[in-house]
Amino acid sequence: MKKSNNHYHHGHLAESLLDAVDEIATQFGIEAVTLRGCAKRVGVSPASAFRHYSDKRSLLTVFATRAVNQLADSMETSMLQAQDSGQDALQAVCMAYVQFALSKPAFFRAMWREEMIYTQDPDYLVATQRLASYLQQGFVNTITDEDPCNFSPQEMLAWSSVHGLACLFVDGPVARDKGMEEKLAIAEAVLTQLTPVLTQ
Amino acid sequence: MKKSNNHYHHGHLAESLLDAVDEIATQFGIEAVTLRGCAKRVGVSPASAFRHYSDKRSLLTVFATRAVNQLADSMETSMLQAQDSGQDALQAVCMAYVQFALSKPAFFRAMWREEMIYTQDPDYLVATQRLASYLQQGFVNTITDEDPCNFSPQEMLAWSSVHGLACLFVDGPVARDKGMEEKLAIAEAVLTQLTPVLTQ
């Protein structure tokens, strides 16, 4: 947090670049994110980013990891709220998933761009596993509990349908003209259809 | 099909470029597709592509449309086969969806890249509506039949879950180490869970 009167050293460049990705992606979409653009926004030379990230892809990987954790945070709070008020926790978690995708589409896209990020990155993997764990809630006593990447058909169904909904809303031809509330209503209707299968 | 001895005019450049996109995307992924790369592969100058496509994005839009129609074709044949052999047609259509995504991941990605294609393109829209119609099969006597973009919760559930499965397999952290047969088995298990809801 030290601030020098001389601005040769930025001090928090790594994080500031992430914020720049955030802003540009939010305004103009993930495809518009450019290393030079981020550097210019931060007020720094184009090459400086490479002191903190070996790659553009590395920067986007960290950004994606951040986004996954934001989504997981949102799911966690929704889950806790539902548990306090005695509502269906799984449904709340699923709705949080869709809501995040709708309100931050660029972030949601960045999370799953296999070709734009290093999907083998340890931090990224940890984040996605954390994400998955919230969708496995309610299925604690399923048979396979050893491998955290192994899902029961029920768990896969939950994740698949909510992920499909989010993707179809964000990148698909579904409900393009409709507003956010309508889309959330559709999601709620779809997930309600699903609850008898998931809570058996 | 006429072939001149002088090669100044290529003759089928528009389609050949699409084939180049196909090959490069299959080999190196959609992100590796480059106008100049396609032109070089076809044996033509970089600027020639602009006589047939106003944009890189236009080229990718036509490619995506082509891919959507290929998927729809595959779903149609699966549906007909299932109807002939008395099997569940919807399940067959869904499995064809997942299978296509797994065997042609670059194509599947290209279909839904909102920021890389013109999603308002008429041909693209027609193709996606055709695709959706196969997933609406079996729900013919639902209430809303006027707007082809309007789906019942059941229809949305079918599309969402199958689309989510495909996306999670292609770009997600699910079953990365597993082979195609195992993934198809997972998909089958998930969809089987779903049939009671869909065939009520």
Added chain:
DNA sequence: GGTCATATGTTAACACTGTTAACTTACAAT
């Protein structure tokens, strides 16, 4: 068959991209 408009190709340039190498500056430990 010759003329000529047009469709379709080429070339050369533009600004922009990610990335690297060589250099410079500030900080922090001795």
Added chain:
DNA sequence: ATTGTAAGTTAACAGTGTTAACATATGACC
């Protein structure tokens, strides 16, 4: 104070989409 290192700059590289100016083959019309 010296000096090694972390973190910035500058200048260059090849590669990208795109355009304008030019060139050539095709096909329609007389």
